[in-house]
Amino acid sequence: MRCNILASLLEVVVVLVSFLGTNAEDPYRFFNWNVTYGDVYPLGVRQQGILINGQFPGPDIHSVTNDNLIINVFNNLPEPFLLSWNGVQQRRNSWQDGVYGTTCPIPPGKNFTYTLQVKDQIGSFYYFPSLAFHKAAGGFGGIRILSRPRIPVPFDEPAGDYTVLIGDWYKKNHTDLKAILDRGKKLPLPDGILINGRGANGTAFAVEKGKTYRFRISNVGLMNSLNIRFQNHRMKLVEVEGTHTVQSKYSSLDIHVGQSYSVLVTADMPSQDFYILVSSRFTNPVLTSTAILRYSNSAGPFSGPLPGGPTIQIDWSLNQARSIRTNLTASGPRPNPQGSYHYGQINTTRTIILANSAGQVNGKQRYAVNSVSFVPQETPLKLADNFKIGGVFRVGSISDKPSGGGIYLDTSVMGADFRAFIEIVFQNNENIVQSWHLDGYAFFVVGMDGGQWTTASRKGYNLYDAVSRCTTQVYPKSWTAIYLALDNVGMWNLRTEFWARQYLGQQFYLRVYSSVESIRDEYPIPKMPLLAERLQGGTHVPYNSMPL
Template sequence: MMGFRVMALIMLMAVLMCYLSCVESIVRHYQFNVEKKSISRLCSSKPIITVNGKFPGPTLYAMEDDIVIVKVVNHVQDNVTIHWHGVRQIRTGWADGPGYITQCPIQTGQSYVYNFTLTGQRGTLLWHAHINWQRATVHGAIVILPKRGVPYPFPKPDKEEIIILGEWWKSDVEVVINRAMKSGIAPNVSDAHTINGLPGPAPNCTSKGYTLHVESGKTYLLRIVNAGLNEELFFKIAGHQLTVVEVDACYTKPFKTDTIFIGPGQTTNALLTANQKFGKFIITLSPFMDTIVATDNQTATGIIRYKGTLAFSPTSLTTIPPRNATPMMINFMDSLRSLNSPKYPAKVPLSVDHSLLLAIGIGVNPCATCVNGSRVVAGINNITFVMPSTALLQAHYYGISGVYTDDFPANPPTPYNYTGNPPANMQTNNGTKVYRLTYNSTVQIVLQGTSMVAPESHPTHLHGFNFYVVGNGIGNYDPVNDPKKFNLVDPVERNTISVPTGGWAAIRFRADNPGVWFLHCHLEVHTTWGLKMAFLVENGKGPNQSILPPPIDLPKC
């Protein structure tokens, strides 16, 4: 009898453990109301597009492997989409968000439910609008906590803080880009940088800047997000070192730095130890650009204030990195390494099925109605991407012909000295082309910057996948010698990589996610000009390797 009771108790405990493991993944429900609102601290009466009336928008909190359901309701006159930047969207491309790539936009008065699972991810990501230039004000953080009972692979912080970096225009950003597209020249740069929506200080604006309150002896995990449109940024705190522990929701080998480099769409988690007894210390946010391209040269500032510090205490200052601090940028990028531990291994593809060289940069096309008789454009392998009127994923899933072709070139059609003197003909070809990948194939992409108009850094984002940055360099990629120096052991894992000005970056990933996935420069002006393309990853074997059916409320074009 006693044995029966013991057996029954063991079975009950087994059932309970099974139940707990089954319910470990929680369904997180959110509603995003897209609406216009005036934000007084921006020193402007102009209403901006916001989510739930907030700028930045609400933070989305979840745990690894949770199911996230977000109902987005459009209350503005513009079309809307939301992209969950860096979320892998395994087989759920319908929830990825880029307009006319994976979905038609949500029209005025309509709604759409994004439903996806945070499969095997933990860390900091961001969400943002993915149509036109709405990303300027429609953005927010995604915080994915580890599973219950799973610690961080670094000392547990006493507190966590979200720091969202952005750009601010006094005028309507859609008017800014529409005027530029009509004239054929570059749009105006932003008027100020922001830290958590606070410009502090900015010309003709008395708004106070961001303040982080800390206590001496405590450690803070800073979840830093660059939600800006067009600028890579330096982030620095006077008198303090930061320990980087994660980028793009992927753990890294910890390293100390006094300056963080972060491009649009990238995230960085860093530990800040409050090692002073008291005082106020300035936070600086300044642009990086190591070529002739114009930037918003305003430096946004905030303050770290220790508990017990008197209001009239002086603020400790710091030197701001030069705008063209290329060595600082390269040193930060080269310091990033995957954790590559038994629990968090670096699964770098060691063999390659598809090898692509993508020449990315700016060009010039004739334009009879433009100011100078020409229009600035951008392209990949001499192709300026043309947005379709039917979403690519819908066209692929339903077999709709005439929307795209699958002949995107794996190499530039005419090789040239990409970082040297530009060719006489800088004109690009227009096209809506995708590159087809077989399921589970391995891919290497060398992103080669060009100097046809001016060399620039290109923070390039791949939807639907993480990738490993196995190499980078200045000048033209050498396919014979450069691969000999690739890091195939612990390269950093990311979803957005800054391609060096006048240089290249090599990435590798496994195409284990069927669907249509966008690749584009995350400088919004370059995306608008056409620096974008898409990969079509075919279904594998069986339903578990195939795209899920579209939801019933998928917006119509």
């Protein structure tokens, strides 16, 4: 059953109006976005990019904790489209997550109003298009959630607040890249690195001598870990994906695919232009791009040497990752110390071990989690679950542990109990850095190390001040362990952030279930006008599913 058939069912469901789930006491922020194709020249050649209100990248979302965001998206592309919100937790509301497992695509020429509340969140995140390899064409932008005025922030208000979207990029159009994947082939290495949608020296950030600025840096790319450094300046890390961190200083910072960091940089050098350098990590060749840190009354470019990147050794990056810890004395979105939640004193009730793999299925390249390569259905899984439609997916179609067998195709859904506290171990048996993201949640990154994870590995866990975030890296031939409180009912996408691998199956859905159906735990299904054309009128535009 397709989304178009479900339109008739939804119209007879008694639900709340489109502002469902928002709190009338909290402010509303309204956005009208027009999504189109347009010519872009990020690496000097003309490409078909995705523009939002004519912008590439798209406009930032500025908000404050608990704000209600009403985002009306008009899809003027000739194919279905969805936006997802990387790190915005969608409390009790996976309907608005914007991935195909939970939401019908917006048909061409139609619109949908996302109704989100940034409930009990602060921090730096981003949005991106989640269908049909659109992410390789743009359509992404920054999200910032500021603390409420009465909640203290553990640093002085900066003189400026900048969004910095970094990522690898191809000169080929996204349709050509998608065609390569549809034929079952691997993508080549990217052609360059973009900083806010531009290549080398295309972006400048204005600063005044003696003042401090906040840079919210997100890796919105497709496959490469990146390193950022400010020439002759140090970065003070202050926030990672909604968590205030211990304010350590770094000369360079690794930011893996899908991750977001906030740093403070003080303009304490002579009034000149300095380079901001972003380069790919663990690649041959190394791709590098630059932006400009431009002092007011600049005397011209600084003539000193450019700061070199860090060693290619994995241990350097691993040790830096371990140094990122929660600031236990800082308030989060509420006026209490972030360390008051003693996650290390809670017993886990389940251990899930996830192993990524790559291989051929029916002569085509596929990627998998615990040997299962995800195949989407024409009916979004969350809708099938809500209407008890059989034959769409099966809970338990992916196991808790690696099977060791070959890759096979299935619509993989893992069941989990509401309010359980669990341990997930990402085991990487490949020679690449992996990056994993879970929608709807933040989790505690309690440990990472080389080799195979065993129960003895728990002896090295950080059970005191581990950082809470929504995306984590796993180093080659290594493991990363997280603790997760399942306090958000819904169907949530757990995926690799390597977008070609995600497209070719390295993802699944975590169904967090409560037997008590209550709006206190999960909002009812909204009246969704994003459904595809009905069978009675017009031509149905089906979701462009992954190749089998």
